[in-house]
Amino acid sequence: MSAETRQVEETVDSILNSYQHDKSLLVSILQDLQAECNYLPKEGLTGVSEGLGIPLSQVYSVATFFKAFSLKPRGRHSIAVCLGTACHVRGAVRILEEVERELGINRGETTQDLKYTLETVNCVGACALGPIIIVDGEYSGQMKTDKVKPLLENYD
Amino acid sequence: MVRLTIDERELQAEEGATIFSVARDNNIYIPALCSNEAVAPYGACRLCLVEISSNGRRKLVASCLYPVEEGLVVKTNSERIVNNRRMIMELLLARCPNNKTIQDLARQLGIGETSFKLEDNQCILCALCVRACQEVVDVNAISLVNRGINREVAAPFYEPSDACIGCGSCAYICPVDAINFEDIGDTRYIKWPTSSMEFKLKKCKTCGNYWAPEKQLDYIIKKSNLAPNAFDNCPDCRD
Ligand code: SF4
Ligand code: FES
Numbered sequence: 001m002s003a004e005t006r007q008v009e010e011t012v013d014s015i016l017n018s019y020q021h022d023k024s025l026l027v028s029i030l031q032d033l034q035a036e037c038n039y040l041p042k043e044g045l046t047g048v049s050e051g052l053g054i055p056l057s058q059v060y061s062v063a064t065f066f067k068a069f070s071l072k073p074r075g076r077h078s079i080a081v082c083l084g085t086a087c088h089v090r091g092a093v094r095i096l097e098e099v100e101r102e103l104g105i106n107r108g109e110t111t112q113d114l115k116y117t118l119e120t121v122n123c124v125g126a127c128a129l130g131p132i133i134i135v136d137g138e139y140s141g142q143m144k145t146d147k148v149k150p151l152l153e154n155y156d
Numbered sequence: 157m158v159r160l161t162i163d164e165r166e167l168q169a170e171e172g173a174t175i176f177s178v179a180r181d182n183n184i185y186i187p188a189l190c191s192n193e194a195v196a197p198y199g200a201c202r203l204c205l206v207e208i209s210s211n212g213r214r215k216l217v218a219s220c221l222y223p224v225e226e227g228l229v230v231k232t233n234s235e236r237i238v239n240n241r242r243m244i245m246e247l248l249l250a251r252c253p254n255n256k257t258i259q260d261l262a263r264q265l266g267i268g269e270t271s272f273k274l275e276d277n278q279c280i281l282c283a284l285c286v287r288a289c290q291e292v293v294d295v296n297a298i299s300l301v302n303r304g305i306n307r308e309v310a311a312p313f314y315e316p317s318d319a320c321i322g323c324g325s326c327a328y329i330c331p332v333d334a335i336n337f338e339d340i341g342d343t344r345y346i347k348w349p350t351s352s353m354e355f356k357l358k359k360c361k362t363c364g365n366y367w368a369p370e371k372q373l374d375y376i377i378k379k380s381n382l383a384p385n386a387f388d389n390c391p392d393c394r395d
Protein backbone atom coordinates (compact mmCIF):
# COMPACT_ATOMS: atom_id res chain seq x y z
CA MET A 1 0.00 0.00 0.00
CA SER A 2 1.44 3.37 -0.96
CA ALA A 3 1.86 6.14 1.56
CA GLU A 4 -0.69 8.15 -0.34
CA THR A 5 -3.29 5.41 -0.14
CA ARG A 6 -2.67 5.03 3.57
CA GLN A 7 -3.12 8.74 4.06
CA VAL A 8 -6.42 8.72 2.17
CA GLU A 9 -7.56 5.82 4.30
CA GLU A 10 -6.75 7.69 7.49
CA THR A 11 -8.54 10.77 6.24
CA VAL A 12 -11.63 8.72 5.38
CA ASP A 13 -11.56 7.07 8.79
CA SER A 14 -11.42 10.30 10.68
CA ILE A 15 -14.16 11.89 8.57
CA LEU A 16 -16.41 8.87 9.00
CA ASN A 17 -15.81 8.92 12.74
CA SER A 18 -16.70 12.57 12.98
CA TYR A 19 -20.04 11.75 11.34
CA GLN A 20 -20.55 8.61 13.43
CA HIS A 21 -20.70 6.58 10.22
CA ASP A 22 -24.14 8.03 9.47
CA LYS A 23 -25.16 6.86 5.99
CA SER A 24 -27.60 9.70 5.50
CA LEU A 25 -24.73 12.20 5.62
CA LEU A 26 -22.98 10.82 2.54
CA VAL A 27 -22.92 14.17 0.75
CA SER A 28 -21.38 16.00 3.72
CA ILE A 29 -18.83 13.23 4.08
CA LEU A 30 -17.85 13.52 0.44
CA GLN A 31 -17.64 17.30 0.80
CA ASP A 32 -15.20 16.89 3.68
CA LEU A 33 -13.20 14.34 1.75
CA GLN A 34 -12.97 16.66 -1.19
CA ALA A 35 -11.94 19.54 1.08
CA GLU A 36 -9.16 17.39 2.59
CA CYS A 37 -7.85 15.80 -0.60
CA ASN A 38 -8.79 18.56 -3.03
CA TYR A 39 -10.67 15.92 -5.03
CA LEU A 40 -12.34 12.56 -4.50
CA PRO A 41 -9.69 9.90 -4.92
CA LYS A 42 -10.77 6.44 -5.95
CA GLU A 43 -9.53 4.78 -2.76
CA GLY A 44 -11.40 7.47 -0.83
CA LEU A 45 -14.71 6.56 -2.46
CA THR A 46 -14.09 2.86 -1.91
CA GLY A 47 -13.26 3.57 1.71
CA VAL A 48 -16.42 5.61 2.21
CA SER A 49 -18.47 2.84 0.59
CA GLU A 50 -17.02 0.18 2.87
CA GLY A 51 -17.07 2.34 5.98
CA LEU A 52 -20.71 3.33 5.58
CA GLY A 53 -21.95 0.07 4.13
CA ILE A 54 -23.28 1.83 1.03
CA PRO A 55 -22.66 0.04 -2.29
CA LEU A 56 -19.83 1.58 -4.28
CA SER A 57 -22.15 2.04 -7.25
CA GLN A 58 -24.32 4.37 -5.18
CA VAL A 59 -21.40 6.34 -3.78
CA TYR A 60 -20.08 6.71 -7.32
CA SER A 61 -23.48 7.82 -8.55
CA VAL A 62 -23.62 10.60 -5.95
CA ALA A 63 -19.98 11.59 -6.49
CA THR A 64 -20.53 12.02 -10.23
CA PHE A 65 -23.85 13.81 -9.84
CA PHE A 66 -22.81 17.01 -8.12
CA LYS A 67 -20.75 19.54 -9.97
CA ALA A 68 -19.02 20.49 -6.73
CA PHE A 69 -17.28 17.12 -6.67
CA SER A 70 -14.28 16.30 -8.78
CA LEU A 71 -12.93 12.83 -9.40
CA LYS A 72 -9.76 14.18 -10.88
CA PRO A 73 -7.08 15.97 -8.87
CA ARG A 74 -7.73 19.69 -8.80
CA GLY A 75 -5.24 22.51 -8.86
CA ARG A 76 -4.09 24.29 -5.70
CA HIS A 77 -5.88 27.40 -6.90
CA SER A 78 -9.35 27.43 -8.33
CA ILE A 79 -10.26 30.00 -10.93
CA ALA A 80 -13.86 30.66 -11.83
CA VAL A 81 -14.80 32.97 -14.67
CA CYS A 82 -18.38 34.19 -14.57
CA LEU A 83 -20.29 33.66 -17.80
CA GLY A 84 -23.61 34.90 -16.45
CA THR A 85 -25.64 37.18 -18.69
CA ALA A 86 -24.35 40.47 -17.31
CA CYS A 87 -20.71 39.37 -17.38
CA HIS A 88 -21.23 37.81 -20.76
CA VAL A 89 -22.39 41.01 -22.41
CA ARG A 90 -19.40 42.78 -20.94
CA GLY A 91 -16.97 40.45 -22.63
CA ALA A 92 -16.54 37.58 -20.15
CA VAL A 93 -15.80 35.19 -22.98
CA ARG A 94 -12.74 37.19 -23.98
CA ILE A 95 -11.54 37.11 -20.37
CA LEU A 96 -12.07 33.37 -20.26
CA GLU A 97 -10.17 32.86 -23.48
CA GLU A 98 -7.33 34.96 -22.14
CA VAL A 99 -7.12 32.78 -19.01
CA GLU A 100 -7.21 29.67 -21.16
CA ARG A 101 -4.40 31.01 -23.31
CA GLU A 102 -2.36 32.13 -20.32
CA LEU A 103 -2.62 28.72 -18.59
CA GLY A 104 -2.65 26.56 -21.69
CA ILE A 105 -5.78 24.68 -20.62
CA ASN A 106 -9.47 24.71 -21.48
CA ARG A 107 -12.34 25.44 -19.16
CA GLY A 108 -12.99 22.51 -16.85
CA GLU A 109 -9.33 21.47 -16.87
CA THR A 110 -6.41 21.54 -14.49
CA THR A 111 -2.86 22.57 -15.35
CA GLN A 112 -0.27 19.78 -15.48
CA ASP A 113 1.61 21.16 -12.49
CA LEU A 114 -1.65 21.00 -10.50
CA LYS A 115 -1.44 24.72 -9.87
CA TYR A 116 -4.73 25.92 -11.34
CA THR A 117 -8.15 24.51 -12.09
CA LEU A 118 -10.26 26.62 -14.43
CA GLU A 119 -14.03 26.62 -14.32
CA THR A 120 -16.91 28.76 -15.39
CA VAL A 121 -19.90 29.82 -13.31
CA ASN A 122 -23.19 31.42 -14.25
CA CYS A 123 -23.67 34.60 -12.23
CA VAL A 124 -22.32 35.01 -8.76
CA GLY A 125 -24.69 37.82 -7.90
CA ALA A 126 -22.23 40.66 -8.37
CA CYS A 127 -23.31 41.65 -11.86
CA ALA A 128 -22.60 45.35 -11.36
CA LEU A 129 -18.91 44.50 -11.10
CA GLY A 130 -18.78 42.34 -14.20
CA PRO A 131 -16.94 40.82 -15.86
CA ILE A 132 -15.91 38.92 -12.78
CA ILE A 133 -13.23 36.39 -12.11
CA ILE A 134 -12.95 34.56 -8.80
CA VAL A 135 -9.68 33.06 -7.66
CA ASP A 136 -9.75 30.98 -4.48
CA GLY A 137 -12.95 32.73 -3.44
CA GLU A 138 -11.58 36.24 -4.03
CA TYR A 139 -13.54 38.39 -6.45
CA SER A 140 -11.90 40.62 -9.00
CA GLY A 141 -14.36 42.80 -10.86
CA GLN A 142 -14.21 44.88 -14.02
CA MET A 143 -11.72 42.48 -15.50
CA LYS A 144 -9.86 43.34 -18.65
CA THR A 145 -7.84 40.93 -20.73
CA ASP A 146 -4.60 42.71 -19.92
CA LYS A 147 -5.32 42.37 -16.19
CA VAL A 148 -5.49 38.57 -16.36
CA LYS A 149 -1.77 37.89 -16.38
CA PRO A 150 -0.91 40.23 -13.48
CA LEU A 151 -3.78 38.74 -11.49
CA LEU A 152 -2.55 35.19 -11.97
CA GLU A 153 0.96 36.20 -11.04
CA ASN A 154 -0.25 36.86 -7.50
CA TYR A 155 -0.57 33.14 -6.87
CA ASP A 156 2.02 30.45 -6.56
CA MET B 157 -61.48 -1.77 -1.17
CA VAL B 158 -61.95 1.50 -3.04
CA ARG B 159 -64.21 2.22 -5.99
CA LEU B 160 -62.98 4.14 -8.98
CA THR B 161 -63.75 4.69 -12.63
CA ILE B 162 -61.28 4.13 -15.43
CA ASP B 163 -62.48 5.09 -18.93
CA GLU B 164 -66.13 5.00 -17.78
CA ARG B 165 -65.73 1.53 -16.32
CA GLU B 166 -66.59 1.21 -12.65
CA LEU B 167 -64.00 -0.84 -10.86
CA GLN B 168 -63.06 -1.98 -7.41
CA ALA B 169 -59.52 -2.11 -6.30
CA GLU B 170 -57.31 -2.90 -3.37
CA GLU B 171 -56.29 0.13 -1.37
CA GLY B 172 -52.68 1.10 -2.09
CA ALA B 173 -52.72 -0.34 -5.62
CA THR B 174 -51.56 2.00 -8.35
CA ILE B 175 -53.83 3.15 -11.16
CA PHE B 176 -51.52 1.37 -13.57
CA SER B 177 -51.77 -2.02 -11.88
CA VAL B 178 -55.55 -1.75 -11.52
CA ALA B 179 -55.87 -0.87 -15.19
CA ARG B 180 -53.66 -3.77 -16.20
CA ASP B 181 -55.60 -6.21 -14.00
CA ASN B 182 -58.75 -5.09 -15.80
CA ASN B 183 -57.28 -5.30 -19.27
CA ILE B 184 -57.14 -1.57 -19.80
CA TYR B 185 -54.01 -0.78 -21.77
CA ILE B 186 -51.75 2.05 -20.70
CA PRO B 187 -48.44 2.38 -22.56
CA ALA B 188 -45.45 2.15 -20.23
CA LEU B 189 -41.75 1.44 -20.36
CA CYS B 190 -40.22 1.83 -16.94
CA SER B 191 -42.58 -0.13 -14.76
CA ASN B 192 -42.06 -3.77 -13.93
CA GLU B 193 -43.71 -5.83 -11.22
CA ALA B 194 -40.36 -7.12 -10.02
CA VAL B 195 -39.29 -3.72 -8.70
CA ALA B 196 -40.81 -0.69 -7.00
CA PRO B 197 -42.43 1.94 -9.23
CA TYR B 198 -40.11 4.75 -10.22
CA GLY B 199 -41.81 7.07 -12.69
CA ALA B 200 -39.02 7.70 -15.16
CA CYS B 201 -40.52 7.34 -18.62
CA ARG B 202 -43.78 9.27 -18.07
CA LEU B 203 -45.45 7.33 -20.84
CA CYS B 204 -48.05 5.94 -18.46
CA LEU B 205 -49.58 9.38 -17.95
CA VAL B 206 -53.34 9.44 -17.24
CA GLU B 207 -55.77 12.20 -16.44
CA ILE B 208 -57.51 12.07 -13.09
CA SER B 209 -60.24 14.16 -11.57
CA SER B 210 -60.90 14.37 -7.92
CA ASN B 211 -62.74 17.21 -6.17
CA GLY B 212 -63.52 18.74 -9.53
CA ARG B 213 -59.88 19.29 -10.40
CA ARG B 214 -58.21 17.56 -13.25
CA LYS B 215 -54.55 16.76 -13.57
CA LEU B 216 -52.08 14.50 -15.31
CA VAL B 217 -50.29 11.94 -13.18
CA ALA B 218 -47.99 9.00 -13.78
CA SER B 219 -50.34 6.05 -13.32
CA CYS B 220 -47.53 3.71 -12.24
CA LEU B 221 -46.95 5.87 -9.15
CA TYR B 222 -50.44 7.10 -8.29
CA PRO B 223 -52.34 5.08 -5.69
CA VAL B 224 -56.05 4.62 -6.31
CA GLU B 225 -58.47 6.46 -4.07
CA GLU B 226 -62.21 6.32 -3.43
CA GLY B 227 -64.22 8.00 -6.17
CA LEU B 228 -61.26 8.62 -8.44
CA VAL B 229 -62.18 9.19 -12.08
CA VAL B 230 -59.43 8.23 -14.50
CA LYS B 231 -59.13 8.76 -18.21
CA THR B 232 -56.43 7.00 -20.15
CA ASN B 233 -57.12 8.47 -23.56
CA SER B 234 -58.38 12.04 -23.33
CA GLU B 235 -57.16 14.55 -25.87
CA ARG B 236 -54.86 16.08 -23.29
CA ILE B 237 -53.23 12.73 -22.59
CA VAL B 238 -52.87 11.84 -26.23
CA ASN B 239 -51.11 15.15 -26.86
CA ASN B 240 -48.79 14.80 -23.92
CA ARG B 241 -48.04 11.19 -24.71
CA ARG B 242 -47.21 12.14 -28.26
CA MET B 243 -44.70 14.67 -26.99
CA ILE B 244 -43.09 12.13 -24.64
CA MET B 245 -42.97 9.51 -27.35
CA GLU B 246 -41.43 11.97 -29.79
CA LEU B 247 -38.75 12.79 -27.24
CA LEU B 248 -38.01 9.12 -26.68
CA LEU B 249 -37.89 8.55 -30.42
CA ALA B 250 -35.48 11.43 -30.84
CA ARG B 251 -33.25 10.01 -28.13
CA CYS B 252 -33.33 6.44 -29.49
CA PRO B 253 -34.30 6.66 -33.18
CA ASN B 254 -32.66 3.32 -33.96
CA ASN B 255 -34.16 1.33 -31.14
CA LYS B 256 -36.60 -1.31 -32.33
CA THR B 257 -38.83 -1.29 -29.24
CA ILE B 258 -39.10 2.49 -29.27
CA GLN B 259 -39.84 2.51 -33.00
CA ASP B 260 -42.56 -0.12 -32.57
CA LEU B 261 -44.14 1.64 -29.66
CA ALA B 262 -44.10 4.96 -31.50
CA ARG B 263 -45.75 3.37 -34.51
CA GLN B 264 -48.32 1.73 -32.29
CA LEU B 265 -49.15 5.15 -30.83
CA GLY B 266 -49.46 6.54 -34.33
CA ILE B 267 -46.23 8.51 -34.27
CA GLY B 268 -44.11 8.20 -37.37
CA GLU B 269 -41.71 11.06 -36.97
CA THR B 270 -40.25 13.16 -34.25
CA SER B 271 -39.84 16.90 -34.50
CA PHE B 272 -36.84 16.90 -32.17
CA LYS B 273 -33.19 16.64 -33.07
CA LEU B 274 -32.10 13.03 -33.46
CA GLU B 275 -29.55 11.46 -31.16
CA ASP B 276 -28.23 7.95 -31.25
CA ASN B 277 -28.86 6.24 -27.93
CA GLN B 278 -30.30 2.88 -27.08
CA CYS B 279 -30.87 3.52 -23.38
CA ILE B 280 -33.84 5.53 -22.12
CA LEU B 281 -32.42 5.89 -18.59
CA CYS B 282 -35.41 4.17 -17.01
CA ALA B 283 -33.11 2.61 -14.39
CA LEU B 284 -34.89 -0.74 -14.52
CA CYS B 285 -31.50 -2.47 -14.82
CA VAL B 286 -30.15 -0.54 -11.86
CA ARG B 287 -33.26 -1.24 -9.81
CA ALA B 288 -33.28 -4.94 -10.63
CA CYS B 289 -29.60 -5.19 -9.70
CA GLN B 290 -30.37 -3.46 -6.45
CA GLU B 291 -33.82 -4.65 -5.43
CA VAL B 292 -33.97 -8.14 -6.89
CA VAL B 293 -30.40 -9.41 -7.10
CA ASP B 294 -29.16 -7.26 -4.21
CA VAL B 295 -25.75 -6.87 -5.78
CA ASN B 296 -25.71 -3.15 -6.65
CA ALA B 297 -23.14 -3.46 -9.40
CA ILE B 298 -24.39 -0.64 -11.61
CA SER B 299 -25.96 2.76 -11.15
CA LEU B 300 -26.93 5.83 -13.10
CA VAL B 301 -23.91 8.09 -13.10
CA ASN B 302 -23.22 11.73 -14.02
CA ARG B 303 -26.08 14.05 -14.65
CA GLY B 304 -27.96 15.96 -17.28
CA ILE B 305 -27.02 15.06 -20.82
CA ASN B 306 -24.12 12.94 -19.57
CA ARG B 307 -26.25 10.63 -17.48
CA GLU B 308 -25.78 6.94 -18.24
CA VAL B 309 -25.72 3.46 -16.81
CA ALA B 310 -22.28 2.37 -15.64
CA ALA B 311 -20.35 0.41 -13.08
CA PRO B 312 -18.20 2.51 -10.71
CA PHE B 313 -15.29 4.25 -12.48
CA TYR B 314 -16.41 2.60 -15.74
CA GLU B 315 -14.32 -0.39 -14.75
CA PRO B 316 -15.19 -4.08 -14.61
CA SER B 317 -17.19 -4.36 -11.43
CA ASP B 318 -16.09 -6.54 -8.52
CA ALA B 319 -19.67 -6.68 -7.37
CA CYS B 320 -21.22 -7.82 -10.66
CA ILE B 321 -21.89 -11.57 -10.72
CA GLY B 322 -22.87 -11.73 -14.38
CA CYS B 323 -26.42 -12.89 -13.74
CA GLY B 324 -27.79 -10.91 -16.68
CA SER B 325 -30.88 -9.63 -14.83
CA CYS B 326 -30.18 -6.15 -16.16
CA ALA B 327 -30.26 -7.37 -19.75
CA TYR B 328 -33.35 -9.41 -19.07
CA ILE B 329 -35.36 -6.58 -17.53
CA CYS B 330 -34.30 -3.78 -19.91
CA PRO B 331 -37.50 -2.77 -21.71
CA VAL B 332 -35.69 -1.64 -24.85
CA ASP B 333 -32.97 -4.31 -25.14
CA ALA B 334 -30.20 -1.82 -24.63
CA ILE B 335 -28.05 -4.37 -22.81
CA ASN B 336 -26.48 -7.22 -24.75
CA PHE B 337 -25.95 -10.55 -23.18
CA GLU B 338 -24.42 -13.57 -24.83
CA ASP B 339 -22.79 -16.87 -23.86
CA ILE B 340 -20.13 -17.97 -26.29
CA GLY B 341 -18.16 -21.10 -25.42
CA ASP B 342 -16.93 -20.79 -21.86
CA THR B 343 -17.53 -17.05 -21.61
CA ARG B 344 -20.50 -14.81 -20.94
CA TYR B 345 -20.40 -11.32 -22.38
CA ILE B 346 -22.55 -8.53 -20.97
CA LYS B 347 -22.53 -5.21 -22.81
CA TRP B 348 -24.09 -2.18 -21.21
CA PRO B 349 -24.56 0.93 -23.33
CA THR B 350 -21.13 2.31 -22.38
CA SER B 351 -19.12 -0.57 -20.92
CA SER B 352 -18.83 -4.32 -20.94
CA MET B 353 -17.68 -7.29 -18.87
CA GLU B 354 -16.77 -10.92 -19.39
CA PHE B 355 -17.48 -13.85 -17.09
CA LYS B 356 -16.06 -17.33 -16.99
CA LEU B 357 -18.80 -19.95 -17.19
CA LYS B 358 -18.85 -23.09 -15.12
CA LYS B 359 -18.60 -26.45 -16.83
CA CYS B 360 -21.05 -29.17 -15.81
CA LYS B 361 -19.19 -32.18 -14.38
CA THR B 362 -21.52 -34.61 -16.10
CA CYS B 363 -22.49 -33.26 -19.51
CA GLY B 364 -19.62 -30.83 -19.94
CA ASN B 365 -21.86 -27.91 -20.94
CA TYR B 366 -21.02 -24.42 -19.79
CA TRP B 367 -24.11 -23.27 -17.99
CA ALA B 368 -23.71 -20.33 -15.57
CA PRO B 369 -21.11 -17.76 -14.51
CA GLU B 370 -18.82 -19.09 -11.80
CA LYS B 371 -19.12 -15.78 -9.99
CA GLN B 372 -22.89 -16.05 -9.85
CA LEU B 373 -22.79 -19.60 -8.54
CA ASP B 374 -20.24 -18.67 -5.88
CA TYR B 375 -22.48 -15.81 -4.89
CA ILE B 376 -25.52 -18.06 -4.49
CA ILE B 377 -23.51 -20.65 -2.56
CA LYS B 378 -22.30 -18.00 -0.16
CA LYS B 379 -25.64 -16.28 0.20
CA SER B 380 -27.68 -19.43 0.73
CA ASN B 381 -25.02 -21.31 2.67
CA LEU B 382 -24.86 -24.20 0.24
CA ALA B 383 -22.20 -26.86 -0.02
CA PRO B 384 -19.24 -25.72 -2.17
CA ASN B 385 -19.99 -28.46 -4.68
CA ALA B 386 -23.72 -27.65 -4.90
CA PHE B 387 -23.41 -26.54 -8.51
CA ASP B 388 -20.97 -29.07 -9.89
CA ASN B 389 -23.72 -30.30 -12.17
CA CYS B 390 -26.01 -28.21 -14.35
CA PRO B 391 -29.76 -28.31 -13.62
CA ASP B 392 -30.28 -30.92 -16.35
CA CYS B 393 -27.75 -33.31 -14.86
CA ARG B 394 -28.84 -32.92 -11.26
CA ASP B 395 -30.99 -35.62 -9.76
S1 SF4 C 1 -30.02 0.02 -20.04
FE1 SF4 C 1 -32.19 -0.51 -20.35
S2 SF4 C 1 -32.96 -0.92 -18.27
FE2 SF4 C 1 -31.02 0.18 -18.03
S3 SF4 C 1 -31.64 2.33 -17.85
FE3 SF4 C 1 -31.16 1.96 -20.01
S4 SF4 C 1 -33.14 1.44 -20.94
FE4 SF4 C 1 -33.40 1.23 -18.71
S1 FES D 1 -23.45 37.68 -14.49
FE1 FES D 1 -21.51 37.57 -13.58
S2 FES D 1 -22.03 38.13 -11.56
FE2 FES D 1 -23.96 38.12 -12.46
Ligand code: FES
Nearest residue numbers: 199201202204220
Ligand atom coordinates in the same frame (compact mmCIF):
# COMPACT_ATOMS: atom_id res chain seq x y z
S1 FES E 1 -44.31 3.48 -16.51
FE1 FES E 1 -44.95 5.13 -15.29
S2 FES E 1 -43.45 6.59 -15.63
FE2 FES E 1 -42.71 4.90 -16.78
